[in-house]
Amino acid sequence: MATEFKNKMRDLMKQAWMLVKVYGFSMAEAMKQAWLVLKLKSAMKNGIVKFMYTKLNGEIRTAWGTLKDGLIPETKGIERKRNESLITYYDNEKQAYRSFKVANLIKIG
Numbered sequence: 001m002a003t004e005f006k007n008k009m010r011d012l013m014k015q016a017w018m019l020v021k022v023y024g025f026s027m028a029e030a031m032k033q034a035w036l037v038l039k040l041k042s043a044m045k046n047g048i049v050k051f052m053y054t055k056l057n058g059e060i061r062t063a064w065g066t067l068k069d070g071l072i073p074e075t076k077g078i079e080r081k082r083n084e085s086l087i088t089y090y091d092n093e094k095q096a097y098r099s100f101k102v103a104n105l106i107k108i109g
Helices: 002-023 027-046
Strands: 050-052 060-066 085-093 096-101 105-108
Touching: 002 027, 027 050, 027 085, 027 105, 050 096, 060 096
Parallel strands: none
Antiparallel strands: 050 060, 050 105, 060 085, 085 096
16 A cells, blocks of 8 residues: 555656646646546546546637546557557547547646
């Protein structure tokens, strides 16, 4: 339990520092955003979640997505390198994988 908590906190701080360095967030804003991202990823691993984010063209998108193993199709092919500045999820409305920038997450629910 303690190791899992430490790993989550390490990931949280890593994400927050990335937001500060790459997107110019203040540390307070970065910590808020990192917590929101952590909550979203955790919720999507347990089921389908409604959330909102800003698309690259400025449009606000409401999505229903998941990362739960039983709810997503198997992926075949080449493993991609993880990009820490993106959240990749399975979109239940579009029936396809989608992604968006961590900095663009607006709210959950």
